[in-house]
Amino acid sequence: MYQYTEFDKAFVSARAAEFRDQLGRWQTGQLTEDQFRPLRLQNGWYVQRYAPMLRVAVPYGEINAAQIKVLAKIAREFDTPDAALLAEAQATQDKIAGLAPKLTTNYGHFTTRQNVQFNWIPLDKSADVMELLATVNMHGIQTSGNCIRNTTTDELAGVAVDEVVDPRPYAELIRQWSTLHPEFAHLPRKFKIAITGATEDRAAIGWHDVGLRVTTNAAGEVGFKVLVGGGMGRTPVNGVVIREFLPWQDIMNYLEAVVRVYNRWGRRDNKYKARIKILVKAEGQRYFDEVETEFREIIERDGAPHTLPQAELDRVKAGFVDPALNLPENTDEWLAQAEAALSIEAAKTPAFARWLTRNVRPHRNPQLRAVSLSFKRPGYAPGDATADQLDAAAALVEKFSAGEARVSHTQNLLLPWVRLDQLHALWLEAKALGVAQPNIGLLTDMIACPGGDYCALANARSIPTASAITERYQDLDELEDLGHIDFHISGCINSCGHHHSGHIGILGVDKDGKEWYQVTLGGSDGKDLSGAATPGKVVGPSFSSFEVPDVIEAILNTYKQLRVSTGNGKQEAFIETLRRVGQDPFKAAANAARHPAEEQTA
Template sequence: MYRYDQHDHQIIKERIAQYRDQVRRRLADELTEEEFLPLRLQNGLYMQRHAYMLRIAVPYGMLSSAQLRKFAYIAKTYDRGYGHFTTRQNIQFNWIELEQTPEILEHLASVEMHAIQTSGNCMRNITSDEFAGVAADEIIDTRPYAEILRQWTTFHPEFAYLPRKFKIAINGSKEDRAAIAVHDIGLTVVYNEAGEVGFQVMVGGGMGRTPILGSIIREFLPWQHVITYLEAILRIYNEYGRRDNKYKARIKILVKALGAEEFARQVEEQWADPKDGPATITETEFKRIASYFTHPAYVTLPEQNAEFSAHLAENKAFSNWVRRNVKPHKVAGYRNVVLSLKKPGVPPGDATTEQMDFIADLADQYSFGELRITHEQNLVLADVQLSELFSLWEAAKAHGLATPNIGLLTDLICCPGGDFCSLANAKSIPIALDITDRFSQLDYLHDIGELDLNISGCINACGHHHVGNIGVLGVDKDGSEWYQVSIGGTQGINAAIGKIIGPSFAAAQMPEVIERLIKVYLRERFEDEKFIDTVQRLGITPFKEFVYATPIHSTVLHGEDEYV
């Protein structure tokens, strides 16, 4: 994985010194909170309901075991013994004291990490496929390109104060695991007819108040020009993006207003001048960056292993875990292992100090000291030998990390919601816990099959509810917390935005609402048909009719029964 060079070290050292003085001035009341706000946001520090929250960048989701151990240390020393992994492949700590934040940044710098540009109106953390470099369906390893973009985006002076935050995702596999269609810029690595490497460029995707899927504005962009072309996109956005209304300031609104064809024309016109300028990536520079992403010391292994096959045949629990949590690898005899952070009774995406230390040990023992964060809020050991899967499973199970639910209903995405976030309209975590408790029976869960359930506590959609097969959005009704439900959303190659089924529900009704949606699916599905396929085939009407047919708990809303 990438290691800092002298420029990275110098940049981070200077930024920490600058920030330490800013904190000193704030604590001495030399800076007002209003003056301090943009300064702390540049360093990933938010004020939430109860305390400061620090968001740490994990570029394209890749971590070393040493970096994860540092997260564990921060959780134990400065927080309440846990961290929360996010849909941006980052980690958040929710109980941070302001005066301790410069120390935390020093600790992060010691393992080549920082919190820069994890908030504010700037280019955020570059995200990618969690299996980049090891995916069985990979076309091209995106990690060198993601690192080039990381370096380009860091402290870019021209784009430090954009109209709104800006998110870039990159994918290089047949399956889109980076959700590129709902990013401001989504890049897919492709080959042209001449066999040359380049990018398909998608612009204007996003969720929030106005969920929109991105539009393709260029089918093939030579890889050498990815920085200059993205600069052209950012310049159009920086000049014409709205700054008078933050709810209409994202690039998706500009692309929609101009139309994708006109936006693309303006980008091409803007790009004409810098196209072959100094930001053009040379072969030498690409090879330099790519050299950090060499393959680990794989050994030659057979694709099958007799001991593994015996465990698979004899142990149903192990077999279930392999079926859900173990993914194909491009190297024979190796597998990708997803460690579930969705154990029933635990807030989705949370990991304790002890768990993080233990996972770091697993990475050292089984996966060359590296791991990845998924945007579904789980962790991945990417290079596990087939023969070691059983011992890994036994160890992970003992630490609550082997729930066999990846891709199933209880592998749900959930933002911190109203328990922590000052922007939230409603709590997310209690809803997630109630639903996972309702569907804790594993045989039933496996019978339901693959289903994405995403929960957001507000319209900002940090829980990606718009692209959940079932999406849950917390809304405020006269000071009370209610939940709006949509179905039919999906991420990936065939991305779609879900449709709202009707009036919102009280918190206590949500498990039964999900149960009723599942009952319609089980009643109407064809053999081997997934939930999303059934919804797309039937539309939302049969689901809506069954959910609202009879009242649940006779919940009273404004003096009338709320039927669900």
């Protein structure tokens, strides 16, 4: 895991001190609300439906045990609203038709951007929190605002068996290049970059403003396939290839050109049309040509100021060496013994066997495994972790994964350095903590944004819908029978829950002040059979909150009726059946599941 330099540490501490000064000047009236707003936003502080929300940056998802402990401390000591505010917020929620679970406090939330959020920290405590984060080299810089956001990557980066090139050093270099970039501090809109180095796209690069695939050419040279113009929101668009192969040394110069042309021509008169996807879609080849012209000028006119030297890449790569794990040298003999012991335990305990299949991934080092702790369980919103759970997770990370973890795109926590002979011990402790659900990749391993329970932008709540589906589908045999399904829920068209890319997606919409939900089918984040990011299609008119669980059940029952065998005792996956037969049978089933008393449509 990359370690911050003394410069990085001083920078983060100085930023925390600067924010304290800004907060103080706002509190004393020296800064107006309009003046303070962009300052707090570029430090990760929003003001949401009931209280401020802090988004803490976790660059490319890598996090260590000490940082998780500080997040636990923040959840425990700061994520607590005034009792009157909490009572007022709960009373408001209870008036909403449908399910209204109790609002929770003292927890952190893993996001789809591999960050961590808190929903109840008072602004007058915000500077204290920023200084506490700085003690473990954490911050909220550029987790909001119209700037280059946190770069994301594959949670298996550096350990995946299908990895061609480790993308983490490049993600770190992008972090350093983009942080407080003076030219790109006030872009037309937010700007998101994702990078992968594996054959399977687990970073959903097609859904980003810029998607990068680091790979090698026929000569073995490292370079980048560059996509631009992807995005969700009101206009879901798949990124398009602007460069098939760009030498790795030029990636920063090229990104400079891509963002500079966007900054020059992106719309600023309409925030709904300000993302780069709109510019790329409108201008097409003209945008590509201007980027290439700008790139040449950066190289020829400016002297290629951001060209990466080998020495700098090597310096950053040195921060990503494997941790010391005290692995045995007699690999073959040790592996045979460890695998035999696992087989014995799996035969004795079916729950452990199921967990090995679902939550444990192969590792490029055969002595190790990558293990997902599932933060998708009854009683909690997807991705939520209480202060105590964060502390306990930190202990597991220290004990079983050399002190390092990854926040995943799917809102779980991954341990990338687990010894094969420690899997059973890890499972026992994870089970006691409640994060050993063997549901990774299944229906209940869903993605969901906080929705209308907390977000001021949301039209509807995501959490009650997620809870209803989670409660309905707790039979593990039934989940396994349904197989791999990407199920994503967003509370509004901004698509923080990535509903567009779900095999089944749920979008909250507003109709006359009431919550309704659209259902989409056939979306993809790019890692399934199609290999390309694809937006789902709406199956029909909206459904009420009461109807959604029955609609989902009807869709899944239709799948079970229509799927065919693929041989070797396996069944066709949901997305395969959907693409083979089309949407009509599923649409008919969904509409037939309407409640008689809920015939209104949005």
